[in-house]
Amino acid sequence: MSEEITPDQEVYDRLIAEGKSERIARAKAKAAAVRASKIADGATLGPRSPEEAQKALESARAASGGGGVATKTAAPAEGADAGGGGRLTPEERAARVAASLGNGGKQPASMGVPTSSTHTHRLLALVPPAGIQQVQSKQMDKVYTWPHLLLVEFVALLAAGSLLLIASFFLDAPLGSLANPQEVPAINKAPWYFMGLQELLAYLHPMVAGVTLPGVFVVMLMAAPYVDKNPSAKPENRKLANMAFTFFLAFWGMLVVIGSFLRGAGYAWAWPWVQGLGFTL
Amino acid sequence: MPKLPTFDDVKGNVQDNVIWKSIFRPGSIYRKGYRDTSRDRALASMNNVLYHLHPVKVKRHGLKLTYTYCLGGLSFFMFILLTVTGIFLMFFYTPAAGAGTEIAYLNMRELSASVTFGQLVRNLHRWGAHAMVFTVFLHMARVFYHGAYKPPREFNWVVGVILLLLTLFLSFTGYLLPWDQLALWAVTVGTNMAGFTPVFGDQVQFVLLGGVEIGPETLLRWYVLHVLFIPFITVIFLAVHFWRIRKDGGISGPL
Numbered sequence: 001m002s003e004e005i006t007p008d009q010e011v012y013d014r015l016i017a018e019g020k021s022e023r024i025a026r027a028k029a030k031a032a033a034v035r036a037s038k039i040a041d042g043a044t045l046g047p048r049s050p051e052e053a054q055k056a057l058e059s060a061r062a063a064s065g066g067g068g069v070a071t072k073t074a075a076p077a078e079g080a081d082a083g084g085g086g087r088l089t090p091e092e093r094a095a096r097v098a099a100s101l102g103n104g105g106k107q108p109a110s111m112g113v114p115t116s117s118t119h120t121h122r123l124l125a126l127v128p129p130a131g132i133q134q135v136q137s138k139q140m141d142k143v144y145t146w147p148h149l150l151l152v153e154f155v156a157l158l159a160a161g162s163l164l165l166i167a168s169f170f171l172d173a174p175l176g177s178l179a180n181p182q183e184v185p186a187i188n189k190a191p192w193y194f195m196g197l198q199e200l201l202a203y204l205h206p207m208v209a210g211v212t213l214p215g216v217f218v219v220m221l222m223a224a225p226y227v228d229k230n231p232s233a234k235p236e237n238r239k240l241a242n243m244a245f246t247f248f249l250a251f252w253g254m255l256v257v258i259g260s261f262l263r264g265a266g267y268a269w270a271w272p273w274v275q276g277l278g279f280t281l
Numbered sequence: 282m283p284k285l286p287t288f289d290d291v292k293g294n295v296q297d298n299v300i301w302k303s304i305f306r307p308g309s310i311y312r313k314g315y316r317d318t319s320r321d322r323a324l325a326s327m328n329n330v331l332y333h334l335h336p337v338k339v340k341r342h343g344l345k346l347t348y349t350y351c352l353g354g355l356s357f358f359m360f361i362l363l364t365v366t367g368i369f370l371m372f373f374y375t376p377a378a379g380a381g382t383e384i385a386y387l388n389m390r391e392l393s394a395s396v397t398f399g400q401l402v403r404n405l406h407r408w409g410a411h412a413m414v415f416t417v418f419l420h421m422a423r424v425f426y427h428g429a430y431k432p433p434r435e436f437n438w439v440v441g442v443i444l445l446l447l448t449l450f451l452s453f454t455g456y457l458l459p460w461d462q463l464a465l466w467a468v469t470v471g472t473n474m475a476g477f478t479p480v481f482g483d484q485v486q487f488v489l490l491g492g493v494e495i496g497p498e499t500l501l502r503w504y505v506l507h508v509l510f511i512p513f514i515t516v517i518f519l520a521v522h523f524w525r526i527r528k529d530g531g532i533s534g535p536l
């Protein structure tokens with residue numbers, strides 16, 4: 001599917017000699033090879049100088065008769081110099097932004113646009129990046145989603161899909177006899193994920209087991225991030241939280257296991273090797 | 282005899298025309314001239330409607346199987362699989378019950394007896410539903426043990442708990458639909474509990490059952506909840522969940 005690219009060996013060796021990591025050297029050597037092949041194809045590459053960009057812009061504007069680029073028409077403070085082709089210098093633009101923000105000509109520190117920039121269209125530049133999403137000051141070790149993550153996801157999907165297909169090929173979903181409200185079955189159980197609640201029902205008043213406790217647990221779960229004020233995510237720093245949650249899971253797991261496998265007719269205690277397994281998925 | 286075109290000739294001709302190029306945007310691996318470069322790798326995820334759920338780059342540690350165990354992704358995969366198999370089942374199922382009109386139950390029998398792949402698809406749907414409850418549950422546990430709900434991800438955890446509840450309700454409403462003894466009585470146990478809600482118990486139970494006891498109205502009600510209402514709400518919360526992962530700075534960690 002993709003064209004093979006032979007990395008530029010010279011660049012690679014030089015970077016390795018400079019002590020760069022294998023990964024960076026490989027990426028840069030590849031980029032160098034692509035650049036070389038593009039130049040060989042006659043393409044002009046790379047960031048042009050601002051002067052060159054300005055010249056191209058002017059000739060394009062002359063050809064099209066103007067318009068299409070942000071112009072100075074709305075600047076209240078600088079009505080005097082309306083000429084000059086309508087392109088804002090970075091200083092002018094910063095002044096206008098400052099004026100509209102009403103902070104007396106001081107540019108906010110987090111504007112995100114270097115003053116050397118010659119771009120005119122940066123709407124998002126008005127919003128500090130931290131206002132839109134999390135930004136880290138440190139560069140993290142990242143890899144491209146394609147192919148690295150998508151490949152992993154694809155394999156996981158195939159594995160899970162085939163597992164399920166094999167299971168479905170050999171195990172049929174249960175189907176009992178027609179529903180009959182007059183005939184209560186001897187073994188009468190909720191699906192396994194509600195078995196914990198049904199087991200609680202054997203000990204507590206239904207209002208507590210069926211409504212109050214589940215409600216409290218859901219609220220506790222939702223509140224967990226707001227209650228747990230410990231900023232560390234390292235297991236060794238959050239022994240209490242991990243222990244509490246493990247107890248919580250073990251408690252439910254135990255109830256589910258008891259309800260599913262150790263209860264028989266009339267919801268009485270039953271050993272599966274004596275009365276048989278009273279459990280249907 | 283004219284020379285047969287090689288595979289590369291055919292591929293070149295297929296890829297190098299207006300229609301193909303209009304479908305596959307720059308950066309697509311199916312487009313002519315895709316190269317394994319940083320630029321094209323970035324475009325591959327940016328320019329694809331499905332892949333751009335993902336950021337262009339992800340943290341390296343998140344790729345390790347033992348970080349997410351793929352559990353969130355697998356939960357989503359189960360949801361998709363259940364949607365597809367569920368649509369298939371809907372072609373062969375009528376939510377009608379009652380003396381003389383036990384259509385729902387008969388449909389279930391016919392599904393396994395005379396519908397091509399009927400039993401297999403039903404099995405996939407049934408085991409898939411159990412699997413989804415299980416993966417969502419494990420996903421929650423892994424998020425907890427990684428402390429991945431800590432700021433700024435608190436709210437996404439709350440969205441997650443709602444998704445867990447929705448998953449349980451999806452599963453439970455589906456459980457009634459075969460209209461066999463197993464379904465009827467499992468659901469009876471569950472809805473009796475809801476009847477003990479303080480103050481409004483009877484009303485809650487009435488709304489759930491569409492009457493004072495489980496009957497044909499309950500079946501219709503739970504069918505609509507199962508195939509339309511709850512999936513609809515779930516999709517909305519899934520969208521918020523995925524969107525928040527991105528806005529919260531991608532996957533948490535490293536530990």
Ligand code: HEM
Nearest residue numbers: 349353354356357421429430437438441442444445532533
């Ligand atoms: C239908 C059910 C759900 C689906 C499809 C789903 C999907 C996902 C996916 C794909 C991710 C990305 C990371 C990963 O795969 O682990 C994720 C992250 C997350 N999920 Fe879920 N999720 C579901 C339910 C839940 C539940 C029940 C909770 C918790 C109660 C939860 C809380 C979170 C949090 C806090 C994150 C961010 C984790 C991090 O940044 O490491 N989700 N979810």
